[in-house]
Amino acid sequence: MFPSILHDKQYKCRHCRGTFAEKQHLDNHLITHTGLKPHSCSKCSKEFTQKGALNVHMRRVHHRIKSHNCALCSSAFSSGIELKQHLGTHDKPMSYPCPLCPAAFVQKVTLTQHIDSVHSGKAIFL
Numbered sequence: 001m002f003p004s005i006l007h008d009k010q011y012k013c014r015h016c017r018g019t020f021a022e023k024q025h026l027d028n029h030l031i032t033h034t035g036l037k038p039h040s041c042s043k044c045s046k047e048f049t050q051k052g053a054l055n056v057h058m059r060r061v062h063h064r065i066k067s068h069n070c071a072l073c074s075s076a077f078s079s080g081i082e083l084k085q086h087l088g089t090h091d092k093p094m095s096y097p098c099p100l101c102p103a104a105f106v107q108k109v110t111l112t113q114h115i116d117s118v119h120s121g122k123a124i125f126l
Contacts, residue, residue: 009019037047066076094104
């Protein structure tokens with residue numbers, strides 16, 4: 001068994017309820033309370049308090065990496081939050097069938113996005 005100290009979060013933020021196992025993690029967190037955003041995107045200049053948030057932004061916005069895959073269909077997402085939101089659609093009826101292929105969707109906006117991206121925006125009336 002590992003010593004319990006490995007699981008203790010002994011470093012506490014004095015500004016919020018955040019607790020951290022390592023001092024470096026607390027130090028990184030403290031930047032969020034200063035208003036400073038030292039990490040900026042080289043492509044769009046958006047600024048972030050955390051390097052990790054910049055990395056997520058780069059994957060989602062600029063690299064379009066979608067590493068969170070739905071186990072129920074072929075959809076993939078760039079964040080776990082998006083995947084979690086998507087999973088909720090599997091228990092709802094597919095009320096919006098595509099008039100150009102067999103695909104169907106829970107939301108009309110998703111059908112519109114599908115038509116725009118898959119069918120190159122072919123003119124149809126919904």
